[in-house]
Amino acid sequence: MATHSIKGKTIIIGGGAKNLGGLIARDFAANGAKAIALHYNSSATKADADATVAAVKAAGAEAAAFQADLTTAGAMEKLFADVVAAFGRPDIAINTVGKVLKKPILDISEAEYDEMSAVNAKTAFFFLKEAGRHLNDNGAIVTLVTSLLGAFTPFYSSYAGTKAPVEHFTRAAAKEFGDRGISVTAIGPGPMDTAFFYGQESTDAQAYHKSAAALSKFSKTGLTDIEDIAPYIRFLVTEGWWMTGQTILVNGGYTTK
Secondary structure (H helix, E strand, C coil): CCCCCCCCCEEEEECCCCHHHHHHHHHHHHCCCCEEEEEECCHHHHHHHHHHHHHHHHCCCEEEEEECCCCCHHHHHHHHHHHHHHHCCCCEEEECCCCCCCCCHHHCCHHHHHHHHHHHHHHHHHHHHHHHHHCCCCCEEEEECCHHHHCCCCCCHHHHHHHCHHHHHHHHHHHHHHHHCCEEEEEEECCECCHHHHCCCCHHHHHHHHHHCCCHHHCCCCCECHHHHHHHHHHHCCHHHHCCCCEEEECCCCCCC
């Protein structure tokens, strides 16, 4: 079996400017990554991307930020081509890109549905495609989904529903890329202590989610912290490489399948 580590590897992170993506970049740099390519979506997150690049370089790795709206196949192709031109073929690809919407089905417009589908499903599909095309053999791909894939709940139909296809994309990619030694997984955090969560939830809903997990009282916020997820990402691309084609819910006992 191939030996897997982060040391000396080149990594691309979709949505790598801040929050979990930014923490993963810093964590991988601290664990000896050679180069980290950080994708960010728009000028609104450029400052965060620049700060993460600076932190990665300070930890001893090469780094650069790449701006792109990844909701078209062409944009995804360009991102990977630019990363390969800058750093060579990546060894590890992490996609944290996502968009959340909490809304009753009856109130969701076609435009909202199309945007959710483009960000959560289409982007994930073409990220997997380009990662499969460009990754070195014996690499690893991880996509962020959501623990709502294990929930029976209202109002998140367009969020969980457009993340759900990623499970199938992951299984297919794991089979198709497996003969090159590439591991492909998806990880579903619980509600995380980021603006991604708070922008959607009322005060009452926040209180519920902060107490819903079996281990809530052991979290500093009651929610899943980004620091809870980064070690699992690191594990899946190193010692946990043998676990492929799986969707793993990491949420302190918030939901299960």
